[in-house]
Amino acid sequence: MAEAGIALIKIAVVLGFVLNLAALLTWAERKQSAVIQDRIGANRASVFGLRLFGLFHIAADALKMLTKEDHVPQTAEKFIHGAAPFISFFFALMGFAVIPFGDVLRVGGREIPLRILDLNIGILFIFAAIALEIYGSVLAGWSSGSHYATLGGMRGSVQMFSYEIAWGVSLLGIFMVYDSLDLNRVVLRQGDLLWGVLPKWGIVTQPLGFLLFLAAGMAITKRVPFDLPEGESEIIGYFVEYSGMKFGLFFLTDFVLTILISALLATLFFGGYQLPYLEPDGFRFPWGATWSLDHYTVVFLQFVALVLKIVFFCWLLLAVRWTYPRFRYDQLMDLGWKVLFPLAVANVILTGLVLTLIE
Amino acid sequence: MAYYNVSRPSEKLTWRERIYLPELFKGLRITTRHFVVNLALHAVRLLGIKTRRRGAVTFQYPEERRPLSPRLRTRHRLTKREDGMPRCVACMMCETVCPADCIYIVAGELPDPNVEKYPVRFDIDLGVCVFCGFCVEACPEDAIRMDTGILEIASDSREEMIYSIDRLLSG
């Protein structure tokens, strides 16, 4: 009973964190793009004259989405059309089940692992979730009964083929170095120090893998420069026939995926919740100084560290969106098949060679 | 006609450009610089410190307005004679030249034999108008001008976008 209660609390905390951050990202995207482009950005929504840098636009947008007419085209497959955004949204959220937000929390003699699911094949779970997520947009495109939407859905599925293999292979190096598919174990092993100074983070051991994973990850979020399924200047994309909150769900899914990719980047390549030199009992700096902290502080600091890393990567992904133009369709496939995939294989071979040599 | 020699960057990409990554970082550096600098400027100005540069180059439209160029083509108006009659003689030159076919004139006769005709109806459908200004150019009587400076001509219905002669005459 207590187990189930704890699991529910964990789910609630993770969902609350992810959804709130996603909502904030809708605001951040507008504000960040504005600042990059020497503009001011959304700042008109106000409550009693209080504008708060346009933060009320989140609420205003949500309210608008909820009250708009939910239009279903006559030619649509009604059921699938209705289900598609939920499929997308559901599988995007599912990925967070295996993200470790900390090691363990000890409360009253009970050890609580700070992740919803303790899976020893955590990363495969995420792969599966993301592979299913694309079904949401493919089904949305197909079921809308609109040529543009269908094109968007087709682009989405072909795009998935082009990057997912490279994406998967780019991670093999990580698992070879850390010798596990369990995300928590990968994070724990990133807490080690290389040569006693350098944190043994993924970015240090797998710099090439990081770049490949970053590129492929951006493709997963279906955002610029890989926003072909959407292609708002040409076909509007798979959700062209959606309105109201169903469109809102697709919109939100993009941001949830952005957070998920950020969380994965932080977890796999930037030490997850690890803070350099922070051991379970406090800081131990390589030059001998120590600063002992109690268990709760350590857990809190680790959580804050992860959140900050996630926020940083969200910022990076948003900045990327406002920097590059969209790839052409053939360029995307060239990139996926001819660049990312061979490089990822080369990375695996190189990692294997280095590991063998070290041993 | 004067012309310029435009030097185009070579079509062939350099080695540095071909490996792509440095160029990506170059682009990201530009946007990030804008982000950081503008954010800093916004923050500093928020604290009440005057800076020479602003974080944004935009005008806050309904409150701040850009000065209009005197040549700008804005909403039409019909001019009047000294006696208050419209200058328009319903010759339909503007209706003829209008590429959007948005001017609707119906001519009528006056009892005065020295006035050939006058506009019984003169409607401009601003929902269709492309603001090319040809009507102003074509008018032989200087009866139509686009110098009101009125840019906000939105309305809730298509019918309201059709400006009748009374609205056009009242400026």
Place this chain on the structure above:
Amino acid sequence: MAEKVHCTIDGRTVEPRRGQTILQVADELGIYIPRYCYHPGLSIAGNCRICLVSVEKAPKPQIACYTQVQEGMTVWTHNEAAQKARRGVLEFLLVNHPLDCPVCDQAGECWLQDYYMQFGLYTSRLREDKIKKAKAKVLGPAVILDAERCILCTRCVRFCNEIAGTHELEVFQMGAHEELGTYPGVELKNPYSGCVVDICPVGALTDRDFRFKARVWYLSEQKSVCPGCATGCNIRVHFNQKRTHHALGKRVMRLKPRYNPHVNDWWMCDEGRYGYRWIDEGRLLVPQKRRDGTYVDLDWDQALSDVASGLRAVMDKHGPSSVAVLPSPQQTNEALYLVRRLFAEHLGVRHVDFWIPPATQGYHDDFLIKADKNPNSAGARLLGLFPRDGSPAAEEFLLNHGPLKALYVFRHDLLGRYGEEALRPLLGNLELLVYQGTNRNATSRRADYVLPSAAYMEEHGTFVNFKGRVQRLFQCLEPLAQSLPDWKILVRLAVLLGLELGHSGQEEIFLDMAREIPALDGLDYAALGDQGVESDFSGIPLWPKTVNRQRSNVSREQPAHLPRVTNDE
């Protein structure tokens, strides 16, 4: 054959007849010499001087319209001397002509504008003020004069003297103050007064009916035949489909005569010219059925199947002699032929007659206007749509309460003609009254079924005029609202009554008709062309036989020396 002479025009050697003028010979060669006062239908005045050409060995330029070709003459129509002379004339014409083209109703079809663009294009050298003359002076019921714009070519004066024979117009005063006007106490009011507007090359005479309704460049044009009387004057229909708000959505703007030397030359009467309003006013728009004193709209399928079953019921119950059909001489031959096929031949209806005598004899003269105000009486006669074998004429079987149970009326306004009282016995007896026509009238307001048909401008077809000339109508407009051409209604009705006519166009019907009727033998639409064909009517009595030959005050003085030139002015 007249004596030939040899001469050279613009380097081309020609052999015109002696007595032809240079302008006529040039026209035949396709060389255009500008002209204002010259009109092929009028006597030659030679007063506008724009047609100056240079003739070798002549001391100065000669006017082409009045100079007859001579043996060995060499003419240059467009050399420098001629051009210079023309520019000079144009400059003089514009001395007092106001430059108000934008408001002038003639703009766009003004010869002064055209020639200025072709031969003029100079800037004004005049510093003096222009002479003021009368503006917007009403000359008569149809015509208004702007004396300032008049170039005094006297075409209108000669028209009134020579064609209309009414002598209303004259040029008064002298020199620069010359001004066109009517004689004191006279107004320009003859049955052909609208023609002076057609022949006026500038904006001096404008049509009070058309004035300011639309700019001429918005008009589209199609050929047709005037349905105003049995003459069948050839006309051009000018209609406006580009700017429909002009004239409040009415489509037909004006009618203009079309040159046909066999019928109307260049002229038409005012009655026909202004008799087009019914095309856009008071039309029947939707098939309707009378129910409890009001009319309800039907769709065509419903209306036709109702009419068919109604007719069938009456015929089953009372036999074909209880049915009468009144086709109209306003209908085209094609429609009348289908009436004959369906009602007379297929259903065996005996009471078929197109002729309802008018209440009063219509105005007529010996020029263009005929007393029979129907365009196609001859066609109906030709098709045999009149009582034969001793059956009574329409008037008789309508008024003498024959045992009629069903009446199918095309266009005739029976109630308007005979009145409710005279027809009460008939109407009281009727079980079915179908009215198929273009406009609302007293009969359509009384009918059980109202079927809207297209007007003559809205369908192709043919009329036969009083002389037996078969002439083509061309479709100008789409049928208004839901109205359909008569032939389409009849073809659909025939199917419901068990007759597969199978026609899919007017020309097919005409070809069938031409096979059956000897007078039309071998004709088709291409053979009819624009101007029609005089058909061989020998042996067929033309209708109406007795035209009142009373002479009107209109005489037609055609100048004897006038040659016929086949260009359309």
